[in-house]
Amino acid sequence: MMKSLRHLILPFAGLLFTQGAHAEQFNVLVFSKTAGWHHDSINAGVTAIQDLGKQHNFDVFWTEDAERVINDKQLAKYKVVIFLLTSGDVLNDEQQGAFERFIKAGGGFVGVHSASDTEYGWPWYTKMLGHMFQTHPAIQTAVLKLEDRNFPGMDRFAKRSLVTEEWYRFGPALSNKLTYLLSVDEASYKRTPQPAGKPANGLGSFHPVSWYQDYDNGRAFYTALGHLPATYRDPVFLHHLYGGIYWAATGRTFKAD
Numbered sequence: 743m744m745k746s747l748r749h750l751i752l753p754f755a756g757l758l759f760t761q762g763a764h765a766e767q768f769n770v771l772v773f774s775k776t777a778g779w780h781h782d783s784i785n786a787g788v789t790a791i792q793d794l795g796k797q798h799n800f801d802v803f804w805t806e807d808a809e810r811v812i813n814d815k816q817l818a819k820y821k822v823v824i825f826l827l828t829s830g831d832v833l834n835d836e837q838q839g840a841f842e843r844f845i846k847a848g849g850g851f852v853g854v855h856s857a858s859d860t861e862y863g864w865p866w867y868t869k870m871l872g873h874m875f876q877t878h879p880a881i882q883t884a885v886l887k888l889e890d891r892n893f894p895g896m897d898r899f900a901k902r903s904l905v906t907e908e909w910y911r912f913g914p915a916l917s918n919k920l921t922y923l924l925s926v927d928e929a930s931y932k933r934t935p936q937p938a939g940k941p942a943n944g945l946g947s948f949h950p951v952s953w954y955q956d957y958d959n960g961r962a963f964y965t966a967l968g969h970l971p972a973t974y975r976d977p978v979f980l981h982h983l984y985g986g987i988y989w990a991a992t993g994r995t996f997k998a999d
Contacts, residue, residue: 777830845960850990873912884931895985
C-alpha cells in the first residue's frame, strides 16, 4: 500500500515542481486603444512585446477594450500596463480612477510613442507621462544621443547613433522628477515650421526622446521611439523597451558602468 501511495505522490510532486519552475516573472497588459491617430505599427508592436514575453518569461495580454480590463479587479492581475501607440481620449472617468489606483498601489506604466498623444485633459496622466506631444516633422534619419546608460535596457545604445523615426516634439516638462535616457541632436535633422504659438525649436537645444520617473507610489517609463513597424524588429530598441517593462514591473535598477 505504501509503495503504491509513493508512486502516486511522486509524480504529483513532480508536476507541482514543473509548474512552479515555469511560472512567469510577472504579467503585462498591453493596451492599444486609439481615439485619434491609429498607427499601422500597432500589430508589429504587439507581436514584438509577445515575443519579448517569451524571451524573458513574462505573460502578455493585449486588448483595445478598456471596459474589459481597466477596472480594479482586472488591473490587479498585472504588474505593468503598456499604453502602446494609444491616442486621444481612451478612458472614461471611472476607468481613469481605476488606473490611478493601480499606480498608487505600486503598479508600473510603460508608454510607447503616441502614449504622449493621449489623454491631454487628464492632468494626473499628463504629469505621469512627463511631456506631452505637440507636433513632428517628416520621418527622417537623425542622431540619437545616449543620455544615461545606467538603467535597464540602455547598455546596448552607442553614445551617438543614426536612427530613423518620427521625431516627436514635446511641450515643457510636467514633472520635476524625470530622468532622461535618450535625446535627439537638434542639429542632425530638418525641423519643419511650428504651428502658431509653439516654439520653433521645440524645447530648445535639448530634445528628449525617452525618460522615466517614480510617480505616485508607482513607476512610469516612456519612449518616443516606435512609430515605424520595422522598429519593432530592431534588437537595440527591443532591449530598450524590455528594460522599461522590467523596471516598471520590478523597480530594479541596472548599472552598466
